[in-house]
Amino acid sequence: MKIHNKLFLILFSFSFLLITSLVLLMQWSIGQGMIDYVNAKEVKALQPLVSQFAQRYQRDSSWRSFEGDERQFFRLVIQQLVDSQFVPDIPPRKREPHRQRLERSMALDRPVPPEHRLPPGHAADYALLDSHKKVIVGHYKSDLKYTDIPIELNDKVIGYLAVSKRKGLVDGYELDFLEQQTSYLWLIGLIALSCTLLITFLLARNLVGPVKQIAKGMHQLSQGNFEHQLKLKRHDEIGQLSEDYNTLALTLAHNEQVRKRWLANTSHELRTPIAILMGELEAMQLGVRPLSVENIRSANDEAHHLKRLIEDLHLLNSAELGGMHFTMQPLSIAELLLTVKQKYTTIFKNNAIELNITEFSEEITISADNTRLMQLFGNILMNAVHYAQCSKLQIAVTKVTSISQNYVVINIEDNGIGVEDEHLAHLFEYLYRVDDARNRQQGGSGLGLSLCQHIVHAHQGEIAAMRAPLGGLGIMIKLPMEY
The missing domain is CATH 1.10.287 (Helix Hairpins)
Known part of the structure; x- marks a missing residue:
């Protein structure tokens, strides 16, 4: 279903x-309420009879005149009810002659004619009880519930008129x-x-x-159509679900493009050095090129380039699978940058690059893996040496304080040729190159910045590329500080 x-x-x-x-x-409620109303109405209709019983008791000083005399008791009850709905078989125009005949029968002490008695299907039973609720006369059944109307004389209860409660309505409006x-x-x-x-x-x-x-x-989505979008104009949970679906579709489409580019770039990067290496070896094997140290060195360079590419791919794959291990410990930013400066001073000097590190007096400590951060700075600085064609490098450190977390922001800028704006968002993708021919000639694998992104994310930080105020490329690294 x-x-x-x-x-x-x-x-x-x-x-x-x-x-x-x-x-x-x-x-049920209306029916029960109507039954209670009818019972209360009958009790009210019998109130004058209660006064008559009190007067009879006052005259006789006891109930002995009613003891065993059901004929007299029921004649009084019928006489009281003859003008009400509780004797329904007597039409209104015949009630007055009926009353007269009833009064004559009572005066002559004759039995009440059958047609003047309570109807056989009458819903109520009546009884006269003494002050201890013992039956004097009438019908008092144990399986029925009764309403006991007190009979009082001189503010003293001398007896009760018991009227059975109806369980249903059989006639009447x-x-x-x-x-x-x-x-x-x-x-x-x-x-x-x-x-x-x-x-x-x-x-x-x-x-x-x-x-x-x-x-x-x-x-x-399961069929691979990531371009399908939902257009639900809702502001509830279903609307939020549709927005999440659209976001998921865009993410999958982007990931699919990245995957295709990754496969294409990987196959291209692997094919190029292998083709060069095989071409040089075949040329030397066929005697087209002489088997010299210089030609062997050229082939060896291509083999080393292929080895570095495979090692970087393995390292990135390990990072994706969680195989890149980090040992976090308190690390001083000042000591880290001093180590970086000492390590790369000779390289910068040989390439005529000036390195400036903005001095900061406040001690800033983060929880980080020193080896991985050295790898991070090494990749970024060596990219500047090999590709930026710059003469100046600047590293600036800024402390950012917020309610939830304090951060240290490290900006690395150069004054080189820079990168066009459309390439900035893709610099950290696998094997992405701004200039394929130049980068390949200079031996880069195109994976260094991707590794940098993994290292920063592993430290719960952020990394982004931007245009530098110096005119070249700027790399912003944001890392959380220890409290």
Whole structure:
């Protein structure tokens, strides 16, 4: 079953059960309230009879005149109820003759005619109880619940008139009212169910429709179509999910381009030195070129270039797989830069490059791997020596303080030929070259800056390339400081 149908079925079933339960509960509540109302109304109708019983007790000083005399007791009850709805078989126009015949029968002490007694289906039973709630006369059944109306004389309870509570309605306008309200309740419930059906359908479609689009987009991604974009104008979690999907698609497309360029560049970089090496060896083997020390040295240079390329590829692969190990320990930036200056002073002097390091008085300490940072600075500085054609190098250190973390920013700048803006964002990609022919001739593998990026990221830092104020290339390294 599709998710749309499941969601619709779940929402509608829940709404159906809820509305049906509410209708049944309201129907029971109204019915129970109406029964309680009828019982209270009957009790109120019998209040005058309670006064008569009190007067009879005052006259006789006891209940002995009622003991065993059910005929007299029920005649008084019928007489009191004859004008009410509780004797429903007597039409209003016949109630007055009925009352007269009843009074005559009582005066002559005759039995009440059958047609003047309580109807066989009458819903209530009546009994007269003494002050200890013992039955004097009437019907008092143990399986029924009774309302005991106290009979008082001189503020003292002398007995009770017990009226059984009805469990349902069999006649009267109350029953008609209850049936009418029941019909209205079911009609309202039917209308509510119809509205719920419509709302549930629209809600299920509104929720599942975007999910279907996202599922379709994911299928496109699985087929390698990274150009597919979702256009969902929503501001909820589904909208956020669609934005994440679009970001994922762009990232996969970018990674696919990088992967293709990586494969192309790798095959090209490996093919070039191998082709040169094989060509030189074949030329010497065929006697086209003499087997001299100079020709062997040329072939050996190509072999060394191929070896460096393979070693750099292995190192990058180790970094990607987490095989490049780092030993973090407190490291002074001042001592690190002093070591760098001492190590590369001779190289800079031979290439007529002036190195300036901005002095800073404050001691700055970071948690870093000294060997890897030396490798980082070595790659950047040697790139400047080999490719920048510069005469001046400058290293500046700045401390940046924020609420969450303190950073040290190291800017390395030169005054060389620089790099065009469109190349800056790609300098740290594998085997990316700004000038392929020149770089290859000078022996670079195109992997040095990629290694620099891995080293900086392993230190939880950032690295970026930019135009330097000196006119050449600038490398910004941002590393977190120890507190």
